[in-house]
Amino acid sequence: MAADRRANWLKGVLDLAVLACLRSGESYGYELAKALDGAGLGQIKGGTLYPVLNRLEEAGLVEAEYRAAERGPGRRYYRLTDAGRAALAEQGESWLDFHRAVRTLITGGGA
Amino acid sequence: MTYFEELADALRSHGVAADRIGPLVDELSGHAAESGADPEDEFGPAARFAAEFAEGTGAEASHDGPPADAEHWVWSADASVDEAMMNRFGAQGWEIERVDHLGRFVSRRDLASPTQWRYRRDVVGRRERAAHAEALAPDGWEPCGHWLFLAYSKRPLAAVAGPAADIGAPAGRPGRSYYFTRELWIPLAVLVASLVVAGVLLIAGFAGGHGGGALRGLLFGLPVGLLLGAIGAFMAYRKKRAQFARAPQPPSDGA
Known part of the structure; x- marks a missing residue:
């Protein structure tokens, strides 16, 4: 039940969380999944993460570069575009407003 | 067939561009290798992943026909029965889109208005394929795949039979996908x-x-x-x- 609730919350904010993970520099899928887990959002499966990355790329918020590896499969490295940075700032602010409202409500106005 | 081969096929059938599929499959197999997870567990069933991914690329919009109105099926038969099986399934509305690198027939069936397809197989050398397709085109045949020296062509039955080629209630999806003798x-x-x-x-x-x-x-x-x-x-x-x-x-x- 708690896991379901968290999954639902995550749906609304995962795009933003991925953009935030890329703020400090480029990264690739598995590393992003680890970063999200490390940030406390839980283990994000590849089946959830890659469609999100693809949507962000299609929307021009991130750009990706494929680099072949010396051994094993290559990796696609994602980085924020200017539009992605702007979206992160704007959507981040919206999320924080929302978060403040919920927090105020839950704590009975004593936040 | 491995998970990633299945995924590549599913992405293709959802209209994802070929030059996007290779790097994506590489990326995902790298992820699976690095995490040590079972691909199906990590990415979910190949068909579902492909559908979700294609939704993001907008590939479905440019794909031929609305996806919800078509079903997809990949099957194979050896050369002693392939033409007969193609025509059997063609009569049930299955249109072969291409022959994949394993020699399997990648097919789709329009659910909204299924129609019958006819197939022919000819022995054609690699260099003669274009001339062969050109020679058959006036009769409504178009190429739908090659395998070694075999060239497969398809034609909607409607081209010669008109509306009689339409199928009212198509047969269910065949139970088997491999017909080897x-x-x-x-x-x-x-x-x-x-x-x-x-x-x-x-x-x-x-x-x-x-x-x-x-x-x-x-x-x-x-x-x-x-x-x-x-x-x-x-x-x-x-x-x-x-x-x-x-x-x-x-x-x-x-x-």
């Missing part, structure tokens, strides 16, 4: 049996203390066997090609 099994069984016998004799040679003799026999026998096998395979290939070239076309639909 003894034409394929017997040569395969002979090959496997030969390898087993050779392996057993070799092991027996080493176990009986005749390792040196067995090794000398292997040094002589292996190249000779490979040469004889290659000659046999080449002759069988030529024979089959000539046999298929002589095979009559199924009755035409009037064109």
Whole structure:
């Protein structure tokens, strides 16, 4: 039940969380999944993460570069575009407003 | 078929661009290798992943026909029955879009208005494929795939039969996806049996203390066997090609 609730919350904010993970520099899928887990959002499966990355790329918020590896499969490295940075700032602010409202409500106005 | 082959097929059938599929599959297999997770567990069923991914690329919008109105099926048959099976399934509304690198027929069926398809198979050299397609085009045939020296063509039955080609209630999806006959099994069984016998004799040679003799026999026998096998395979290939070239076309639909 708690896991379901968290999954639902995550749906609304995962795009933003991925953009935030890329703020400090480029990264690739598995590393992003680890970063999200490390940030406390839980283990994000590849089946959830890659469609999100693809949507962000299609929307021009991130750009990706494929680099072949010396051994094993290559990796696609994602980085924020200017539009992605702007979206992160704007959507981040919206999320924080929302978060403040919920927090105020839950704590009975004593936040 | 591995998970990633299945995924690549599913992405293709959802209209994801070919130059996007390779790097994506590479990326995902790298992720699976690094995380040590089972691909299906990590990415979910291939069909579902492909559908979600394609939704993001907008590939479905440019794909031929709305995806919810079409079902997809990948199947295979050996060359002794393929044409008959293609026409059987064509009559049930299955349109072959292409032949994949494993020689399987990648098919779709329009659920909204299924129509019958006819197929033909011809023996065509690689360089003659374009001329062959051009020669058949006036009769409404278009290429739908190649495999070795075989060229497959399709034509909607409606091209010659009009609305009579429409299917009211299409048959369910066939229960099997592979139709292999003894034409394929017997040569395969002979090959496997030969390898087993050779392996057993070799092991027996080493176990009986005749390792040196067995090794000398292997040094002589292996190249000779490979040469004889290659000659046999080449002759069988030529024979089959000539046999298929002589095979009559199924009755035409009037064109």
